[in-house]
Amino acid sequence: MRAKSVLTREVTRREALRTCLCGIGVAGLGMPALFGRTAAALAAEAAANDRILVVLELSGGNDGLNTLVPYGDDAYYRHRPKIGIKPARLRKLDAHFGFAPGMAGFERLYKEGRLAAVHGCGYENPSFSHFTSMAYWHTAAPNSGEEYGWVGRLADGLDPGGAPNFIVDIDETQSLAVRSRDHTPVVFDDPNKFARKAFFQEKPLFERVGDPSGEANASRKYLLEVARGARDASVLVREAWARYKSPVDYGLVPLDLPKVTALIEAGMPTRLYYTAFRHNAFDTHVHQGDLHGRLLTYAADAVAGFMRDVERIGRAGQVVVMIFSEFGRRVPENTSLGTDHGTANLMFVVGKPVKGGHYGAPPSLTALDAGDNLVYTTDFRRVYATVIEGWLGYRKTRDLLRGDFAPFPMFG
Secondary structure (H helix, E strand, O other): OHHHHHHHHHHHHHHHHHOOOOOOOOOOOOOOOOEOEOHHHHHHHHHHOOOEEEEEEEOOOOOHHHOEEOOOOHHHHHHOOOOOOOHHHOEEOOOOOEEOOOOHHHHHHHHOOOEEEEEEEEOOOOOOOHHHHHHHHHHOOOOOOOOOOHHHHHHHHHOOOOOOOOEEEEOOOOOHHHOOOOOOOEEEOOHHHOOOOOOHHHHHHHHOOOOHHHOOOHHHHHHHHHHHHHHHHHHHHHHHHHHOOOOOOOOOOOOOHHHHHHHHHOOOOOOEEEEEEOOOOOOOOOOHHHHHHHHHHHHHHHHHHHHHHHHHOOOHHHEEEEEEOOOOEOOOOOOOOOOOEOOOEEEEEEOOOOOOEEEOOOOOOOOOOOOOOOOOOEEHHHHHHHHHHHHOOOOOHHHHHOOOOOOOOOOO
16 A cells, blocks of 8 residues: 555656646746755755766757768768868868868867767667657667656666756757656756746746645645745746856857856756757758858857856866767768768767767768668767766666667776
8 A cells, every 4th residue: 555655646746747837937847945045055065966967969960971071081072072071171180080160169179188079879770850860869769768868867867866956958848858757857948037937917826835844745745845946946047147247258159058157157056957959950951061061160169168168167177068969961962962861970078077089980981871871880879878977977877778888988
């Protein structure tokens, strides 16, 4: 009977989160009160577990071959006689590879030894659907299924108790990647609008949340804790953003990275941040050249600005960024001077603690599959394992990723 009552309570919680409390902010549920704690207390909590991972998703399928160009391979120009980027325009890293012309930020990070490029990332039987492939990357379960995202499962492993504010997802809607059994992510887009949505007449009622400490009914107590936590977390985020001032230039499109810096600077005890270059921006089927170049410039400038900003606040040694896209592009250019959905792609890991350089075997440009796509050489979960184990120190990657994936020697 005891086990049955516990199960019933858990189902009640899930249903409450899915239904009657879905109007709080964009998400932002499940956090006990934090606002009002001293800055010193927040800083002490953050210092105890001070390593932070920021995941940046390049949605739409970034063309890796025109990002880090293998200009030393003649096959690249045979496949792309019109959209291939000529050697004289590239930001050359060595005798074989060079970044796209606008990626000054990535070039600088690479030459400082703070950027690692992982080649040939993909998985068996790849999907060419944005939705399906992204679901595989979000769950780390290609051609399979998982109820929770890999970031959510990582949070459950790092802190099984479901610590408040452990995951922050900055986007219009919550990503599958951060869905968790024990943790409820803080999800917001505009910090200034991060508050419970209600009609004007209803707001005073929503602001009066009862004290859960004296509540005897377990389900009601939980709901009161959720409501109070959501209210307090929204205040904390808005206050952090209001206080944030930085001289650092993130470029024309800073993405959401300044918001991450603001929360880190404010002492938010978040260890896992998730954000995206949104709206399938990198789906470059038509006239790819100029558009893709601009997108890469925006992304490189934003990431480089973020790394300078976390250094400004004294946290550069504690922050690592992992960058991915749901698939690469087909190797030959198409008749519309763009590229179609492909397979294997690059991933990047950036930060002061990173041992920069090349990792993984670059896929062959002459031994393509039947669809003129790259044959992957690195299971993308190996990069996940690298940041999970090598950076965050969580050793149970086999259980988390449902397989054995040897980390790259990217960290000390």
